[in-house]
Amino acid sequence: MTQPGKRSHRPSRPQRSHPPKRPATPDRPPVDDPARRAALDTLRAVRADDAYANLVLPRLLRERRITGRDAALATELAYGTCRAWGLLDEILAECVDRPLGKVEPVLLDALRLGAYQLLRTRIPAHAAVASTVDIVRRDLGPRVTGFANAVLRKVSERDEAGWLTSVAPTLEEDPVGHLAARTSHPRWIARAFADALGTTGDDLAAALQADDERPAVHLVARPGEVTAEELAAMTGGDPAPYSPYGVRLEPGSGDPADLDPIRERLAGVQDEGSQLCAVALTRAPLEGSDLRWLDLCAGPGGKAALLGALAGINGGTLDAVEPAPHRARLVEQATQGQPVTIHVADGREPGLTGGFDRVLVDAPCTGLGALRRRPESRWRRRPEDVGDLTKLQSELLTSALELVRPGGLVAYVVCSPHLSETEGVISSVVRKTDATVLDARPHFDGVPDLGEGPYVQLWPHRHGTDAMFFALLRR
Numbered sequence: 245m246t247q248p249g250k251r252s253h254r255p256s257r258p259q260r261s262h263p264p265k266r267p268a269t270p271d272r273p274p275v276d277d278p279a280r281r282a283a284l285d286t287l288r289a290v291r292a293d294d295a296y297a298n299l300v301l302p303r304l305l306r307e308r309r310i311t312g313r314d315a316a317l318a319t320e321l322a323y324g325t326c327r328a329w330g331l332l333d334e335i336l337a338e339c340v341d342r343p344l345g346k347v348e349p350v351l352l353d354a355l356r357l358g359a360y361q362l363l364r365t366r367i368p369a370h371a372a373v374a375s376t377v378d379i380v381r382r383d384l385g386p387r388v389t390g391f392a393n394a395v396l397r398k399v400s401e402r403d404e405a406g407w408l409t410s411v412a413p414t415l416e417e418d419p420v421g422h423l424a425a426r427t428s429h430p431r432w433i434a435r436a437f438a439d440a441l442g443t444t445g446d447d448l449a450a451a452l453q454a455d456d457e458r459p460a461v462h463l464v465a466r467p468g469e470v471t472a473e474e475l476a477a478m479t480g481g482d483p484a485p486y487s488p489y490g491v492r493l494e495p496g497s498g499d500p501a502d503l504d505p506i507r508e509r510l511a512g513v514q515d516e517g518s519q520l521c522a523v524a525l526t527r528a529p530l531e532g533s534d535l536r537w538l539d540l541c542a543g544p545g546g547k548a549a550l551l552g553a554l555a556g557i558n559g560g561t562l563d564a565v566e567p568a569p570h571r572a573r574l575v576e577q578a579t580q581g582q583p584v585t586i587h588v589a590d591g592r593e594p595g596l597t598g599g600f601d602r603v604l605v606d607a608p609c610t611g612l613g614a615l616r617r618r619p620e621s622r623w624r625r626r627p628e629d630v631g632d633l634t635k636l637q638s639e640l641l642t643s644a645l646e647l648v649r650p651g652g653l654v655a656y657v658v659c660s661p662h663l664s665e666t667e668g669v670i671s672s673v674v675r676k677t678d679a680t681v682l683d684a685r686p687h688f689d690g691v692p693d694l695g696e697g698p699y700v701q702l703w704p705h706r707h708g709t710d711a712m713f714f715a716l717l718r719r
Contacts (some may be wrong), residue, residue, distance in 0.1 A: 279314040282319035289355045325360040326619035331428040334411040339398040363404040419444040427452035432627045439663035454704035455615040458495035464514040465489045467553040487519040514546040517702045517709030522547040524687035525655040535560035538600040541589040543571030545578030552582035603644040608639040609658035613711030656715040666713040686717040
């Protein structure tokens with residue numbers, strides 16, 4: 245699949261539409277549609293401000309008091325359009341008489357929203373077209389409503405499967421590109437998944453498809469405050485299948501920030517895979533002292549809060565390092581009341597005295613393992629991002645190995661399956677240091693399908709978690 249805005253040779257291109265001289269819709273006041281308006285405003289924030297949809301939309305829903313079915317519709321349209329962004333642009337490029345870069349950005353956002361409704365929802369075509377044209381007329385006036393109407397009617401001439409025959413390569417000629425198009429992923433990301441999984445077949449298809457499914461909300465019970473079973477009873481969720489502190493809520497359960505246990509700081513919102521990685525570091529056997537722990541990349545504080553609680557129960561302490569002051573404040577809020585000391589510093593040179601017993605390196609990464617939770621990220625990331633990140637990841641891991649005591653443990657964690665960020669970083673650092681890689685699988689008790697080791701790679705389609713990578717090293 246080509247990147248948005250680029251063209252490739254395509255068969256059976258439909259006739260292009262041209263804007264009529266006069267609007268195709270009557271001159272009447274546009275209908276107020278709070279759900280579609282919230283979805284469109286989210287798309288515009290993502291495009292214009294590099295905002296995150298999963299942060300923008302909940303705020304808009306609260307501020308505008310959009311609830312119930314309207315909130316559900318806004319969520320489906322905003323997140324769904326963000327996920328399908330590249331595919332929608334490929335299809336719209338076939339229906340517009342100019343490069344998409346020449347279309348007014350505000351108008352193009354509305355066309356994406358309308359195309360998504362036509363191709364991936366059960367909304368009747370006439371309603372999808374009319375509601376989008378209404379929004380265009382409200383925002384841009386009548387001058388482009390005919391154009392919007394004509395383009396969306398052209399989109400509606402085929403269903404998604406029909407359009408894919410034009411914009412996607414065949415499975416036989418390019419299996420990775422075919423699956424990338426059908427699951428609305430940039431090809432380079434689909435290739436990275438295929439390399440990590442070692443297949444271009446059904447397992448790859450399942451991994452990519454999982455990114456388009458609405459994820460469950462995962463909560464973490466604060467150790468020493470409440471058990472997972474108690475948290476599940478308080479929230480109506482179910483104890484997580486693998487994490488001893490986890491609870492899963494069904495998608496669409498509402499804003500977890502409204503839950504009493506969250507407001508009362510008895511629990512937090514944290515993916516179960518993230519929980520498992522923090523817990524695995526604490527489970528690995530260690531000879532000698534075990535009271536000084538370090539989280540070298542602590543923001544925004546989820547793993548630090550879990551480690552801080554566990555360290556406190558065992559009479560230990562946690563140092564948490566975060567270079568960004570605003571993220572350090574989030575760590576401080578998350579670990580309030582725990583034996584945690586926060587340092588606003590660069591983890592590569594934090595200025596700390598070494599000798600830590602356990603160190604967590606939850607390194608900055610591409611985030612390819614959390615695409616289902618951050619729907620626009622697949623189109624925001626670029627292949628060239630990987631090189632700069634792997635350099636930073638290697639430097640952070642090297643720093644951790646210098647700060648841990650001889651015999652101590654270091655856990656390296658990234659939310660990505662990209663081999664350059666995972667096995668590549670470990671191999672590079674181990675060659676230059678005295679670290680030994682340990683088999684991490686025994687510390688993920690009860691988690692199936694962990695492969696041959698020594699690393700652990702979790703997957704949404706296998707474990708229902710983000711695609712977290714975990715490696716365990718001993719100095």
